[in-house]
Amino acid sequence: MARVLRGDIVADALCSRVAEEVLRLKAGGVAPGLAVVLVGDDPPSQVYVRRKLIKAREVGIRSFEHRLPAETGEEALLTLIGTLNADPLVHGILVQLPLPPHISAGKLLDAIDPSKDVDGFHPVNVGRLSIGNDGLIPCTPLGCMLLLDEVVTEFRGLKAVVIGKSNIVGKPVALLLLERECTVTVTHIHTRNLPDIVRGADIVVVAAGSPRLVRGDWVKPGAVVIDVGITRVVDDDGNARIVGDAAADEMDHAAVVTPVPNGVGPMTIACLLSNTVKAARRR
Numbered sequence: 001m002a003r004v005l006r007g008d009i010v011a012d013a014l015c016s017r018v019a020e021e022v023l024r025l026k027a028g029g030v031a032p033g034l035a036v037v038l039v040g041d042d043p044p045s046q047v048y049v050r051r052k053l054i055k056a057r058e059v060g061i062r063s064f065e066h067r068l069p070a071e072t073g074e075e076a077l078l079t080l081i082g083t084l085n086a087d088p089l090v091h092g093i094l095v096q097l098p099l100p101p102h103i104s105a106g107k108l109l110d111a112i113d114p115s116k117d118v119d120g121f122h123p124v125n126v127g128r129l130s131i132g133n134d135g136l137i138p139c140t141p142l143g144c145m146l147l148l149d150e151v152v153t154e155f156r157g158l159k160a161v162v163i164g165k166s167n168i169v170g171k172p173v174a175l176l177l178l179e180r181e182c183t184v185t186v187t188h189i190h191t192r193n194l195p196d197i198v199r200g201a202d203i204v205v206v207a208a209g210s211p212r213l214v215r216g217d218w219v220k221p222g223a224v225v226i227d228v229g230i231t232r233v234v235d236d237d238g239n240a241r242i243v244g245d246a247a248a249d250e251m252d253h254a255a256v257v258t259p260v261p262n263g264v265g266p267m268t269i270a271c272l273l274s275n276t277v278k279a280a281r282r283r
């Protein structure tokens with residue numbers, strides 16, 4: 001049986017360390033603060049934002065919630081970002097994605113002060129990551145690496161295959177693996193012979209948003225599978241649940257797999273809080 005690497009447990013340990021750091025910062029007169037901007041009423045976004053705020057409170061991070069109607073204009077949002085950039089109580093700014101279609105996410109993310117960009121989506125942080133500098137690193141890719149650190153001792157020379165090329169997960173996680181001197185292959189929906197490419201991998205990171213995309217016979221015995229996929233499905237009994245991108249029941253021969261739920265998702269939130277503390281410490 002593959003070892004099931006529980007992200008929620010690793011995330012709890014990270015949150016405890018973050019909470020200690022918050023206490024240290026507060027003792028030094030700095031109370032870390034996180035602003036969360038949510039535009040519109042996308043149901044999953046409501047769920048994620050609520051979880052982020054609950055966890056922030058648990059570790060002692062002060063949060064500032066800005067819920068705005070879907071029809072809010074770009075100008076108003078840019079003004080809000082400007083206010084948060086200038087607010088000394090705010091160390092981290094998160095604009096929940098996706099945004100309503102009339103708002104340019106690019107323009108908004110560009111407006112965030114890179115030193116407060118706890119999502120790591122600003123071009124300055126993307127650039128820092130690509131040259132291996134010490135910027136703020138996107139939360140989900142960082143969470144994937146912390147999970148890998150639990151089970152991989154030597155990355156150098158390992159073959160890593162990333163499935164998905166998004167700016168939020170695929171590209172940054174590929175850069176982080178490359179920084180560890182893995183041999184990295186980035187694949188996506190148009191990649192030919194995807195199963196054959198995955199069969200060569202020691203590490204598979206799948207962030208395609210396609211349930212059961214990665215089948216058991218794609219995975220080499222002893223490989224580590226990090227499942228970033230989250231898809232909401234309703235099963236035959238009418239119960240809603242979330243499923244990952246890997247066919248979990250076919251992974252017995254893998255060394256390690258991360259579950260969905262309770263895998264990468266909770267790590268994303270823990271890394272957001274860790275990035276907030278990092279941003280506060282640097283002030």
Ligand SMILES: Nc1nc(=O)c2c([nH]1)NC[C@@H]1CN(c3ccc(C(=O)N[C@@H](CCC(=O)O)C(=O)O)cc3)C=[N+]21
Pocket residue numbers: 047048051094095096097098119139140230242260261262263264265266268269
């Ligand atoms: N600016 C921005 N930053 C983000 O980091 C961001 C975002 N926008 N938009 C949406 C995605 C998605 N995301 C998740 C966070 C936690 C879970 C999580 O905790 N998942 C639980 C289950 C949650 C459930 O039941 O739906 C789990 O996997 O166990 C999942 C997904 C952050 N995102």
